[in-house]
Amino acid sequence: xxxxxxxxxxxxxxxxxxxxxxxxxxxxxxxxxxxxxxxxxxxxxxxxxxxxxxxxxxxxxxxxxxxxxxxxxxxxxxxxxxxxxxxxxxxxxxxxxxxxxxxxxxxxxxxxxxxxxxxxxxxxxxxxxxxxxxxxxxxxxxxxxxxxxxxxxxxxxxxxxxxxxxxxxxxxxxxxxxxxxxxxxxxxxxxxxxxxxxxxxxxxxxxxxxxxxxxxxxxxxxxxxxxxxxxxxxxxxxxxxxxxxxxxxxxxxxxxxxxxxxxxxxxxxxxxx
Amino acid sequence: xxxxxxxxxxxxxxxxxxxxxxxxxxxxxxxxxxxxxxxxxxxxxxxxxxxxxxxxxxxxxxxxxxxxxxxxxxxxxxxxxxxxxxxxxxxxxxxxxxxxxxxxxxxxxxxxxxxxxxxxxxxxxxxxxxxxxxxxxxxxxxxxxxxxxxxxxxxxxxxxxxxxxxxxxxxxxxxxxxxxxxxxxxxxxxxxxxxxxxxxxxxxxxxxxxxxxxxxxxxxxxxxxxxxxxxxxxxxxxxxxxxxxxxxxxxxxxxxxxxxxxxxxxxxxxxxx
Numbered sequence: 001x002x003x004x005x006x007x008x009x010x011x012x013x014x015x016x017x018x019x020x021x022x023x024x025x026x027x028x029x030x031x032x033x034x035x036x037x038x039x040x041x042x043x044x045x046x047x048x049x050x051x052x053x054x055x056x057x058x059x060x061x062x063x064x065x066x067x068x069x070x071x072x073x074x075x076x077x078x079x080x081x082x083x084x085x086x087x088x089x090x091x092x093x094x095x096x097x098x099x100x101x102x103x104x105x106x107x108x109x110x111x112x113x114x115x116x117x118x119x120x121x122x123x124x125x126x127x128x129x130x131x132x133x134x135x136x137x138x139x140x141x142x143x144x145x146x147x148x149x150x151x152x153x154x155x156x157x158x159x160x161x162x163x164x165x166x167x168x169x170x171x172x173x174x175x176x177x178x179x180x181x182x183x184x185x186x187x188x189x190x191x192x193x194x195x196x197x198x199x200x201x202x203x204x205x206x207x208x209x210x211x212x213x214x215x216x217x218x219x220x221x222x223x224x225x226x227x228x229x230x231x232x233x234x235x236x237x238x239x240x241x242x243x244x245x246x247x248x249x250x251x252x253x254x255x256x257x258x259x260x261x262x263x264x265x266x267x268x269x270x271x272x273x
Numbered sequence: 274x275x276x277x278x279x280x281x282x283x284x285x286x287x288x289x290x291x292x293x294x295x296x297x298x299x300x301x302x303x304x305x306x307x308x309x310x311x312x313x314x315x316x317x318x319x320x321x322x323x324x325x326x327x328x329x330x331x332x333x334x335x336x337x338x339x340x341x342x343x344x345x346x347x348x349x350x351x352x353x354x355x356x357x358x359x360x361x362x363x364x365x366x367x368x369x370x371x372x373x374x375x376x377x378x379x380x381x382x383x384x385x386x387x388x389x390x391x392x393x394x395x396x397x398x399x400x401x402x403x404x405x406x407x408x409x410x411x412x413x414x415x416x417x418x419x420x421x422x423x424x425x426x427x428x429x430x431x432x433x434x435x436x437x438x439x440x441x442x443x444x445x446x447x448x449x450x451x452x453x454x455x456x457x458x459x460x461x462x463x464x465x466x467x468x469x470x471x472x473x474x475x476x477x478x479x480x481x482x483x484x485x486x487x488x489x490x491x492x493x494x495x496x497x498x499x500x501x502x503x504x505x506x507x508x509x510x511x512x513x514x515x516x517x518x519x520x521x522x523x524x525x526x527x528x529x530x531x532x533x534x535x536x537x538x539x540x541x542x543x544x545x546x
Binding site: 062190261 | 295296298299325331332333334335343347348349350387388389390391392393394396397399400403422441443444446447448449450451452453456457459460463464465468515520523524525526534535536538539
C-alpha cells in the first residue's frame with residue numbers, strides 16, 4: 001500500500017468515486033457512468049469502489065481480524081483495528097480501499113439518501129476502512145494532539161458528497177420538515193470527511209429524483225459533471241481546524257470565537273479564515 | 274405477524290432492545306444485560322434483537338427479494354419492499370423484526386456512536402426492516418396525506434436511543450467540536466423514529482466510556498435502568514406532527530409557527546403543543 005499520494009499534474013487529477021447503490025441501471029448508476037465518462041474526457045483519471053458490485057462487507061466485527069482469537073479476550077474493535085493497521089495486517093478489502101484513497105486527489109461519496117444518511121453498506125465502508133492509525137487515533141508528533149478535524153494522513157485531498165433524494169428541495173430547506181440538508185449531512189461532512197483531514201466542498205444534491213425524464217436526467221448528469229470538474233477551484237466549507245487555535249484544550253470553541261452555537265459555529269466565515 | 278399491538282397492563286410493559294455491539298463482554302453488553310435484568314425485576318417483559326449475535330444482514334439489496342428476477346428489470350428497492358410487504362413476502366428476518374416492533378410498548382436502540390451515527394449493522398436494520406407500507410409510504414386514508422412524522426403503524430409506542438461514546442461531554446456541547454449531541458442524533462430521532470410515528474424521548478447518552486472502573490460501570494447501568502423505567506412517564510421530545518397543522522402543503526413550517534430555522538424549529542415548546 002502506498003504511504004504517500006502521487007499528485008497528478010495540475011491538468012489531470014485523480015478522482016475516486018465510492019458508489020453505494022444496489023442497481024447499476026438506476027439514476028445513480030447513470031450519474032456515476034456519466035461522471036466517469038465526463039471526467040475521463042477532460043483527461044482526468046477516475047477510479048471507483050462500487051460497493052454493491054464488490055459485495056463489500058458492511059459489518060465491522062471479529063472476522064476483520066482472522067489471525068486473532070477472541071475466545072478468551074474481548075474484542076475492542078478500534079484497538080484491533082489499530083493493531084492490524086500498525087502491523088500491515090488489515091484485510092485485503094480494507095487495505096485496498098485505503099490505498100485507493102491515498103492515491104486519489106478527490107474522493108467522492110455518491111449515494112441515495114436513505115433515512116437521512118448513507119446506505120448501510122457505505123456506513124460499513126467508513127466503519128471498517130477508516131481504521132485506527134489511518135483515519136483516527138493518529139498522533140500529531142511532539143504535540144500531544146491528534147491529527148483530526150482538518151489534519152490527517154489524507155490531508156490535501158478534496159472530498160464531496162453526491163446525494164440523490166426523492167424528497168423535494170423545500171422539505172430540506174431552512175424550515176422544511178426534514179431539516180436543512182446541510183445540517184443533515186454535517187455528521188458526514190464534518191464528523192467523517194473533515195475529521196480525517198479532507199478538504200470538503202459543498203455537497204452536490206439532487207432532489208426529487210424519482211421518475212425523471214431522459215432529458216431531465218441528462219441535465220442532472222451535466223450539472224454533476226460540472227461540479228466534479230470544478231471541485232479543485234471551489235472553496236472548501238470553512239470547517240475550523242481542531243489544532244488551529246479556535247478550540248480550547250477541551251475541544252470547545254474559545255469564548256472569543258464567533259458563530260454562536262450548534263453546527264454552524266464550526267464553520268468560519270471567509271473573513272475569519 | 275400480528276397487525277396490532279397488544280398493550281400490556283400499565284404495571285407491566287414490553288420493552289424491545291435492538292442491540293448493536295460486536296462484543297457481549299463490552300460495556301455495552303454489560304449495560305444491555307443490566308437493562309434486561311433491571312426491567313425484568315420490575316415485572317416488565319423484555320425482548321431483544323442482538324444484531325451481531327443474529328448476524329443480521331446489513332445490506333439492502335436484490336437478495337431481499339428472492340422470488341423476483343432482476344435480469345430484465347431494474348431493482349427499485351423501496352418499490353420491491355412495498356410489494357413484498359403488501360403480499361406478505363418479506364424475508365423472515367425482516368418480518369420477525371417488524372413483529373417484534375409491533376409487539377413492543379417501547380423500542381430501545383442501543384449502540385456505540387461510530388462516526389457520529391449508528392454502526393452499519395443497525396443502519397442496515399433500519400434500511401431493511403422499515404419497509405415501504407410498514408414504516409414509509411403508508412397513506413392516511415381519505416386524506417391524500419401520509420402517515421409520517423408523528424403518525425404511523427407504530428404510533429403509541431415509546432422510543433429511546435441509548436448511546437455510548439468515548440468522547441467527552443464538553444466535545445458534544447453547544448460549542449464542542451463534534452457538534453451538540455442532540456443535533457447529531459436528530460437525523461435518527463426525528464428522521465427515523467419520529468418519522469415512523471414513535472413517541473421519542475430524550476436519548477440516554479454515556480460519555481467517556483472507555484476504561485471505566487467496575488464501580489463507575491455499575492453507576493452507569495443504574496442510571497440507564499432508571500431512564501428505561503421512567504420512559505413512559507417522560508415527556509416525549511416535542512417534534513411537530515406533519516399533519517398537525519404546523520406545516521404547509523410543501524411540508525414547510527407555516528410563517529406563523531415560531532422556532533426560527535434548522536432542527537430546533539421542528540420541536541414545539543411545551544406551551545405550543
